[in-house]
Amino acid sequence: MKSNRQPPQPATLAAQGLGWTDDATGAVVLPIQPATTFIRDPDNQYRRGRNYARADNPGYDQPQALLTALEGGAASLVLSSGMAAATTVFRALPAGAHVVAPLVMYHSLRRWIAAQAAEGHIAADFVDMSSLDALREAVVPGRTRLVWIETPANPLWSVTDIAGAAEIAHKAGALLAVDSTTASPVLTRPIEHGADIVMHSATKYLNGHSDVIAGTLTGARDDEFWQRLVAGRSSGGAILGNMETYLLMRGMRTLFLRVERACRSAQRVAEAMAGHSNVAEVLYPGLPSHPGHAVAARQMHGGFGGMLSIRVKGGEAAAIGAAARVEIWKRATSLGGVESLMEHRASIEGPGTPVPADLLRLSVGIEDPQDLIDDLDNALRG
Numbered sequence: 001m002k003s004n005r006q007p008p009q010p011a012t013l014a015a016q017g018l019g020w021t022d023d024a025t026g027a028v029v030l031p032i033q034p035a036t037t038f039i040r041d042p043d044n045q046y047r048r049g050r051n052y053a054r055a056d057n058p059g060y061d062q063p064q065a066l067l068t069a070l071e072g073g074a075a076s077l078v079l080s081s082g083m084a085a086a087t088t089v090f091r092a093l094p095a096g097a098h099v100v101a102p103l104v105m106y107h108s109l110r111r112w113i114a115a116q117a118a119e120g121h122i123a124a125d126f127v128d129m130s131s132l133d134a135l136r137e138a139v140v141p142g143r144t145r146l147v148w149i150e151t152p153a154n155p156l157w158s159v160t161d162i163a164g165a166a167e168i169a170h171k172a173g174a175l176l177a178v179d180s181t182t183a184s185p186v187l188t189r190p191i192e193h194g195a196d197i198v199m200h201s202a203t204k205y206l207n208g209h210s211d212v213i214a215g216t217l218t219g220a221r222d223d224e225f226w227q228r229l230v231a232g233r234s235s236g237g238a239i240l241g242n243m244e245t246y247l248l249m250r251g252m253r254t255l256f257l258r259v260e261r262a263c264r265s266a267q268r269v270a271e272a273m274a275g276h277s278n279v280a281e282v283l284y285p286g287l288p289s290h291p292g293h294a295v296a297a298r299q300m301h302g303g304f305g306g307m308l309s310i311r312v313k314g315g316e317a318a319a320i321g322a323a324a325r326v327e328i329w330k331r332a333t334s335l336g337g338v339e340s341l342m343e344h345r346a347s348i349e350g351p352g353t354p355v356p357a358d359l360l361r362l363s364v365g366i367e368d369p370q371d372l373i374d375d376l377d378n379a380l381r382g
């Protein structure tokens with residue numbers, strides 16, 4: 001009889017870690033393999049495919065295969081941090097390559113790109129990536145090698161049309177890389193929209209418990225550029241430790257539950273804040289008032305993410321004052337964990353930041369959403 005069974009859905013693949021079990025014991029969780037080196041066969045070959053754990057590590061196989069399946073890519077890499085993942089991509093470019101990146105994006109990476117450009121390693125232009133016209137004007141056919149986007153982007157949650165950006169990048173002969181940290185593969189699969197590389201700070205939603213720093217890359221194709229990234233990790237040495245790899249894999253099994261809950265709660269928090277008398281503006285792609293709402297509705301599925309920002313009436317002092325009064329939200333940087341975090345973003349980005357001084361960035365966790373709304377309301381009322 002012909003089976004009418006469909007291939008498992010992404011949530012099933014994640015919950016079961018692709019269904020992998022340990023051949024030796026039947027364990028439903030794979031063991032941590034701490035070895036740094038592997039036996040060479042008597043005939044001088046490495047037939048089992050591994051020789052040294054900086055190049056490759058058995059613990060990476062499951063999270064990489066799972067991420068590849070969730071992103072719909074050809075191959076993935078886990079690395080020691082999101083920054084390691086991102087900088088591995090830039091370092092794989094030819095010397096002097098021209099890149100185009102967003103004006104407003106994860107600040108440490110923006111500064112790193114600007115510093116690389118100042119030292120002459122690359123040439124960089126920063127543009128408003130919510131405008132495809134701005135991107136079109138910035139790319140230089142034959143010279144631009146990489147277009148880097150982040151969507152939704154820190155901390156205004158600006159949205160970039162991935163398919164539009166991919167078309168512009170490819171026409172110019174460039175690759176499109178997407179920092180998809182805040183969307184996660186639950187909400188957006190950039191490769192389906194034409195991206196060549198997807199990057200995550202796995203520190204955030206993929207791990208989800210604020211206890212691992214990690215990064216990932218996924219390639220649409222296992223081609224020459226991808227092999228440069230593979231070599232970049234092993235020779236650059238930006239590898240993830242065994243325990244961190246194990247924790248990341250454990251976190252990824254609950255990815256869908258966490259992200260779905262965070263999205264639902266973030267939408268409620270955003271709607272409650274939109275009507276609040278002490279809030280000047282709510283930035284959340286799930287609100288029809290957000291400039292990126294229409295594009296987000298097209299390329300995000302199942303929610304608009306767990307991240308939003310509010311601009312507090314009364315300016316910087318009022319924003320910092322409100323943050324001082326929260327009891328349930330934790331005043332901390334980072335995002336994507338099970339606990340809700342609040343931060344006065346301009347303070348962490350420092351002088352020269354494009355972030356408004358009255359902005360509080362909110363990472364919505366998985367707590368009861370009404371508790372979060374009540375706590376915010378109290379804090380804003382003072």
Ligand SMILES: Cc1ncc(COP(=O)(O)O)c(C=O)c1O
Nearest residue numbers: 081082083106179181201203214
């Ligand atoms: C969107 C985004 N990209 C990249 C990074 C860098 O990741 P990591 O801190 O894991 O190096 C972060 C960290 O906050 C981030 O929020």
